[in-house]
Amino acid sequence: MADNSFDIVVIGAGPGGYVAAIKAAQLGYKTACVEEGNLGGVCLNIGCIPTKALLESAAMITHLGHAKEFGVTVGEIKTDMAQAVKRSRQVSERLVKGIGFLFKKNKITHIAGRGRLAGKGQVEVTGKDGKAQPVQAKHIIIATGSRPRDLPFLKIDHDRVWDSTDAMMSKEAPKTLAIIGAGAIGCEFADVYAAFGTQVTIVEMADRVLPLEDRDCSAVVEKSYRKRGMNVLTGVKLEKAEIGKGGVTLTITDAKGKTQTVEAERVLSAIGRAPLVEDIGLEKAGVKMTDRGFIAVDRQMKTNVEGVYAIGDVAGPPLLAHKGSHEGVACVEAIHGDPHAGINYENIPNCTYCHPEVASVGLTEEQARAQGLDIEVGTFPWTANGRALTAGETDGFVKVIRDKKYSEVVGAHIVGPHATELIAEFVVGRHLETTMEEMDRAMHPHPTLSEAVAEAALASLGHALHI
Incomplete structure (x- = not known):
């Protein structure tokens, strides 16, 4: 094979893509992984891992607050958001380096740049310098992941209105923070910022926090959050947002039509994620999409286009790292001819790491x-x-x-x-x-x-x- 010709090319090096690449290499395929950012994708760089590191810092603060009950007397507890963020970055960087090591160990070629479908068995990779190079592959696996969603009247500006990355990187805890959405992301950041002294207000359209979880579990979390001094507003609709120099004013209404306003120094938009399907050549290749904007795949992660597959967040919910990793393995096993390759979607665990x-x-x-x-x-x-x-x-x-x-x-x-x-x-x-x-x-x-x-x-x- 020529240097730019491979058995399998994976576009995206998140928990779905890099695992698929490793599995392919282990099965003897000449494999390349195209990634324009850092290896590890959202999960390792700005998602699962650094968020959990911040949650451990939050848990430490909470535990120290109860130290006297355990026979340990400590002085005044001072928090340092900048240090917590620094530690979270160190944890993330260590794991990212680990993926680089695994790529070398398994002889996987990492091609830096943005990958786009460019015809049958071809991927065009554009580097940071703007130059494009063609890459050939018998099989192409799309694993480009997802991005945060925002609302039409509450656009993420990375200043007053944050996405999860902004919340993860802030070196100072704001005095007040309004979180729109009480799913896993919203509840986890509520936990972190409340521990670091921020007055947190949660705004959720559903009638409870963590609406995808069992109702009894949601009740325990909500009770705990209220006990910690958080303002939890459920069953409400965000009507409008006014962004000023000193903060954001949110107007919300409840089920009875009663209106109230919430003032916050910062707002975190945590209303979910959207698949990264733009500008990767899907339309040109004729890849079919679902009515929700995800890439349509069958049980073995095949799209309607021969030789093209999709895994992870772009292939549909649930948008979970472990689901993406298992799909990566199942996809490669299907390519390898395993008739039993596939995922049991009824047995995927959901985890929220709040306290x-x-x-x-x-x-x-x-x-x-x-x-x-x-x-x-x-x-x-x-x-x-x-x-x-x-x-x-x-x-x-x-x-x-x-x-x-x-x-x-x-x-x-x-x-x-x-x-x-x-x-x-x-x-x-x-x-x-x-x-x-x-x-x-x-x-x-x-x-x-x-x-x-x-x-x-x-x-x-x-x-x-x-x-």
């Missing part, structure tokens, strides 16, 4: 009942778990929804300490079609948070031991 943490997999209780399933719900509170009590983290519970017919896990929902780690047990259980009896009979060590998983399973069977 208390929220994690889930499968159906919510409302969804299960709406589908007419014959279910039994088991809940085990952290107040009855020894390990949670010793850590002083007792807000929340483990909730399991059991299908009575086969005793399988229809859905699992955790709100509280290390929820995002514990949910993996249910993901594996669902993958293996485990029954609730098996979840309980698998011995869980004591004292651990994982015991609550077994107890919730028992509760769904009607005979929990410790409540």
Whole structure:
């Protein structure tokens, strides 16, 4: 093959793209990955990883505030947003360098520049100098990711109106911050800025925070946020925004038509993300899109154009890093001829890393009942778990929804300490079609948070031991 000719070319080096490239190289394909920014995409550079580093800083502040209860006396707690951001960048940079190492280890060619489809089996890559070079490939995988959305009357200006990147990079915590949207991004940044002393107001159109999660989990987070002094406004509509020299004035109305205004030094737009599908040659190549603006793909991530695939955020929701990574592997396995390649979209875990943490997999209780399933719900509170009590983290519970017919896990929902780690047990259980009896009979060590998983399973069977 010529130097610019490959078996597989991946456009985008985020958690979907770089994983797809590594998997392709491991299977013996000559592989290239085109990326105009840093390796790692949004997730490693300005998303998942640095955000979680800031959340760890926020958790540290909260823990120190309760140190006296644990027999530790500390002086005045002073926060330093600039240092927290600096640390988050260091964590991010370390992981980005790690991807570079993995590319070299697996002999993957990194082509710096913007990739565009340019005809059958061709990608045109334009570098920062404006020069374009052609690259040939038998298979092209599009993994360009997504960007923050904004509202027509509240455009992100990176000054008064922030996107998630602005919120992540700010070296000073504003005195007041209004967050539009109470999904995972909104709730995580609310946690961070409240810990650093900002008066936070959350504005959410749905009737609760984290509207995609189980209603009972949402209630725990909202109660915790209100207790911490946050102003949580749910079931409201943002009507207009006036940007002034000193801040932003938001006008909102509730379900009854009552109007109120919110003054904030900064506003964070956290209303979701849109796929990055512009200027990558999709129209020219004839790639079909969905009615929501994503690239249309089949179970093996194939588009309607032969030899062109799409994975990750551009291929549709949920817009999650781990979903993109698994799609990358499934896509390459399909190219390799595995007839079983694909993703079980009903078993993708959702995680929100605010405090208390929220994690889930499968159906919510409302969804299960709406589908007419014959279910039994088991809940085990952290107040009855020894390990949670010793850590002083007792807000929340483990909730399991059991299908009575086969005793399988229809859905699992955790709100509280290390929820995002514990949910993996249910993901594996669902993958293996485990029954609730098996979840309980698998011995869980004591004292651990994982015991609550077994107890919730028992509760769904009607005979929990410790409540």
